[in-house]
Amino acid sequence: MIKLSNITKIYPPDITALHKVNLHIKPGEFISIVGQSGTGKTTLVKLLISEERADEGKIIVGGWDITDIGQAEISVLRRQIGVVFQDFKLLQRKTLFENVAFALQVCGESQRKIKNIVPQVLKIVGLENKMHRYPLQISGGEQQRAVIARALVHRPKILLADEPTGNLDSINADEIIEILQKINKFGTTVVLVTHNREVVNKLRKRVITIENGLIVSDQAVGKYVL
Amino acid sequence: MFLLSFFRVIKFSLQDIGRNVWLSIITVIIITLALFSVNLLLAVRVLTSATVNSIKEKVDISLYLKPDASENLILALKSQIENFDSVKQVDYISKQAAIESFREKHKNDPEILSALLELGKNPLSPSLVIKPKGTNNYDELVAGLNKIGSDIIESRNFDDPRDLLAKINDISQKANKAGLFLSLLFILITILVVYNAVRVAIFTHKREIGIMKLVGASTWFIRAPYLISGMIYALLGVIMIIIIIYPFLSLIQPYLATFFSGFEVNLLAYYNSNFLLIFGLEFLAASLVNVLASLVAVGKYSKV
Numbered sequence: 001m002i003k004l005s006n007i008t009k010i011y012p013p014d015i016t017a018l019h020k021v022n023l024h025i026k027p028g029e030f031i032s033i034v035g036q037s038g039t040g041k042t043t044l045v046k047l048l049i050s051e052e053r054a055d056e057g058k059i060i061v062g063g064w065d066i067t068d069i070g071q072a073e074i075s076v077l078r079r080q081i082g083v084v085f086q087d088f089k090l091l092q093r094k095t096l097f098e099n100v101a102f103a104l105q106v107c108g109e110s111q112r113k114i115k116n117i118v119p120q121v122l123k124i125v126g127l128e129n130k131m132h133r134y135p136l137q138i139s140g141g142e143q144q145r146a147v148i149a150r151a152l153v154h155r156p157k158i159l160l161a162d163e164p165t166g167n168l169d170s171i172n173a174d175e176i177i178e179i180l181q182k183i184n185k186f187g188t189t190v191v192l193v194t195h196n197r198e199v200v201n202k203l204r205k206r207v208i209t210i211e212n213g214l215i216v217s218d219q220a221v222g223k224y225v226l
Numbered sequence: 227m228f229l230l231s232f233f234r235v236i237k238f239s240l241q242d243i244g245r246n247v248w249l250s251i252i253t254v255i256i257i258t259l260a261l262f263s264v265n266l267l268l269a270v271r272v273l274t275s276a277t278v279n280s281i282k283e284k285v286d287i288s289l290y291l292k293p294d295a296s297e298n299l300i301l302a303l304k305s306q307i308e309n310f311d312s313v314k315q316v317d318y319i320s321k322q323a324a325i326e327s328f329r330e331k332h333k334n335d336p337e338i339l340s341a342l343l344e345l346g347k348n349p350l351s352p353s354l355v356i357k358p359k360g361t362n363n364y365d366e367l368v369a370g371l372n373k374i375g376s377d378i379i380e381s382r383n384f385d386d387p388r389d390l391l392a393k394i395n396d397i398s399q400k401a402n403k404a405g406l407f408l409s410l411l412f413i414l415i416t417i418l419v420v421y422n423a424v425r426v427a428i429f430t431h432k433r434e435i436g437i438m439k440l441v442g443a444s445t446w447f448i449r450a451p452y453l454i455s456g457m458i459y460a461l462l463g464v465i466m467i468i469i470i471i472y473p474f475l476s477l478i479q480p481y482l483a484t485f486f487s488g489f490e491v492n493l494l495a496y497y498n499s500n501f502l503l504i505f506g507l508e509f510l511a512a513s514l515v516n517v518l519a520s521l522v523a524v525g526k527y528s529k530v
Contacts, residue, residue: 049440051440071445072444075439075442075443075444075445075447076442077442078439078440078441078442079442083440083441085440089436089437089440090437091434091437091438092434093241093242093245093246093434102438102441102443103441103442105234106438106441106442106443106444106447107442108230108231110230111230150441
């Protein structure tokens with residue numbers, strides 16, 4: 001599903017975020033990528049959605065070599081991957097319904113399909129009664145659930161979650177992880193980037209540990225070891 | 227698919243204008259002010275041009291005829307002169323019309339009027355007032371008048387207005403050059419002001435543009451609503467300026483008429499007869515600047 005071969009990313013002038021990283025994620029896996037701040041976890045996510053480009057190596061997502069992807073193809077790639085961000089990245093001037101619908105509108109989906117699917121997805125994340133509210137009118141946990149709904153609505157094969165619990169209290173964080181697990185059970189590959197020890201230890205799934213841009217451990221049923 | 231996206235883009239654009247109503251109002255106000263200054267400049271140019279043309283119009287030649295010349299001969303001469311290529315118009319001022327005009331002109335001067343009474347007869351000659359087609363045809367016209375072999379012409383010593391014409395042409399050229407320079411300067415300032423207003427409006431959407439890009443929106447899908455908003459702002463700006471400029475012109479027209487008394491200066495009539503050209507061009511220019519600013523600004527913020 002995702003294959004990184006010898007990936008190196010250097011930020012000017014000479015900060016090596018990732019150094020010769022090799023990683024293979026199989027379809028349907030739930031994988032946690034852990035490490036302290038500044039070790040290259042977010043860079044990895046940015047490379048997977050072509051927000052950044054690798055200086056060396058090769059990236060394949062769903063059989064598609066995206067290493068030197070063209071500007072026009074980037075939007076096509078992003079429509080096939082769901083992304084959950086730590087800072088939510090919701091459109092503040094749109095309601096929750098409109099935020100989720102936007103992910104379908106950019107794909108050119110019909111209005112009828114949008115009216116049908118969006119309420120269903122918002123119901124899955126428990127926001128069916130707040131779909132006409134704006135992001136600033138709901139809590140952080142609810143905003144993150146709306147982001148998950150937006151990431152899921154176009155049924156992506158891969159869901160990238162970059163520190164999705166970073167801005168949430170433990171109750172909301174647990175709810176978000178539960179939703180991610182449910183999504184994984186339906187067959188979506190989930191890549192969770194986090195430095196939340198409790199979350200990782202509870203999951204009992206594959207854990208990749210990154211330190212100073214290098215993969216230092218890859219455990220099939222791992223724990224947060226740093 | 228294209229049609230669906232097009233309607234969505236228009237919907238997003240209208241939604242954005244409505245949900246950022248204050249920013250939209252401020253942008254429209256800036257465009258309106260910019261257009262107002264452009265229209266003021268246009269009005270000044272129209273006034274300058276109309277004044278210079280009116281002065282040129284006032285340059286004419288009076289051909290004085292013998293007092294006893296018969297009406298038939300005078301009209302024949304008038305018709306002969308009217309056939310000159312360099313002649314725009316010939317007016318016949320009879321002896322009677324000349325004395326009436328003289329009396330009217332000196333109605334407040336009793337000494338002159340009593341002197342006229344003492345004379346007991348009309349001392350004025352009939353005349354033909356000839357207007358040349360253009361100030362450049364003056365020499366040709368004088369040469370033509372000198373060639374006429376009519377006995378009823380009393381005097382062929384025409385006043386030579388060439389110095390006056392040279393001065394008028396000089397003023398006219400300088401006014402045109404200064405007007406052109408000022409226009410270019412004003413237009414440049416206007417473009418910069420509007421360009422920055424649109425850029426600031428889009429800057430407030432910087433984060434949203436980045437998010438849209440991350441969600442998978444194509445650059446066109448992000449850019450198009452801003453382009454349409456820019457055109458809507460331009461249209462609203464032009465509508466506002468139409469609403470403002472007509473009462474403004476109606477207000478100043480009587481003062482202009484008094485100030486430029488004797489000249490044909492009518493700004494309202496000029497705006498009425500060139501309505502589509504003036505406001506159509508202003509809309510096109512404002513749209514072009516808005517679209518350009520939107521393209522640059524959105525392009526800058528969508529590089530994620």
